């Protein structure tokens with residue numbers, strides 16, 4: 001495959017660092033942008049000094065950012081737009097900043113990408129765009145202007161995905177619950193899997209909000225990276241590229257109780273769960289309809305158990 005120059009915004013984050021590593025491993029050059037708002041330099045330690053990586057510590061809200069990067073890297077041809085305010089509670093406290101970063105900055109970058117003739121633009125959408133959708137599995141067309149979003153986070157992601165769809169170019173991948181190494185367990189807003197693993201390895205009781213029957217569609221991070229490569233036409237197997245909006249998940253729901261039991265077994269933690277009242281705004285079930293992305297040739301390669309084992313192994317190595 002021809003060597004591409006790719007821009008990854010959010011390269012110091014959980015998903016962005018995995019995507020960057022894979023692109024470099026495949027022989028591409030990555031221009032990484034991150035302002036370290038919720039990402040870490042240590043997430044990039046596998047590639048920070050690689051000759052095919054150049055890091056720019058800068059915000060995506062910087063005026064004419066893409067124009068300057070294109071001047072510095074004239075062959076830049078693929079954009080992965082991951083940088084975002086990702087914390088739902090933070091977005092509730094900072095709605096304007098969330099809209100400025102998650103929608104406005106992304107919109108300016110997308111418009112500049114069209115003007116500059118960049119071939120592929122892939123956006124990180126989210127299941128939060130569906131609000132409290134009760135029809136399961138959730139289909140792409142269920143996110144409409146009528147949906148009541150719980151947070152500026154969900155609203156900003158929806159606003160950009162629908163803007164992109166109307167433009168007729170670019171791709172938004174709507175991710176459900178992603179897990180894997182480098183997901184930050186110390187953040188109070190971090191994913192349930194990283195928190196459960198942390199509880200398990202520290203021998204602490206696992207806190208479950210509600211009765212634990214609520215379920216989520218969990219996808220391992222390397223499968224997320226596969227979907228990115230497909231969307232941008234960089235898949236070694238030749239799948240893609242994709243235009244429009246695609247759910248990315250497994251299509252299976254796993255209950256929080258089932259997750260807690262599996263993590264307990266795999267970390268050899270005692271089966272002690274502390275039940276706390278359901279959190280306001282938490283949705284009961286979330287599961288993707290994956291027929292659209294499946295038709296494009298995507299299917300998860302890592303089973304839930306194998307993904308958990310890899311994540312636990314990584315968490316252990318960090319202790």
Ligand SMILES: NC(=O)c1ccc[n+]([C@@H]2O[C@H](COP(=O)([O-])OP(=O)(O)OC[C@H]3O[C@@H](n4cnc5c(N)ncnc54)[C@H](O)[C@@H]3O)[C@@H](O)[C@H]2O)c1
Nearest residue numbers: 010012013014015035036037038039059060083084124178
């Ligand atoms: N993790 C999930 O389960 C999940 C699910 C759905 C969608 N997503 C989306 O995937 C993307 C990556 O999420 P993640 O889980 O890796 O989160 P993350 O917080 O680890 O990564 C986000 C990165 O964006 C950077 N960033 C934030 N604001 C920035 C700005 N103004 N300029 C430059 N960089 C900035 C952060 O420093 C961080 O490194 C996000 O867009 C998120 O909304 C994640």
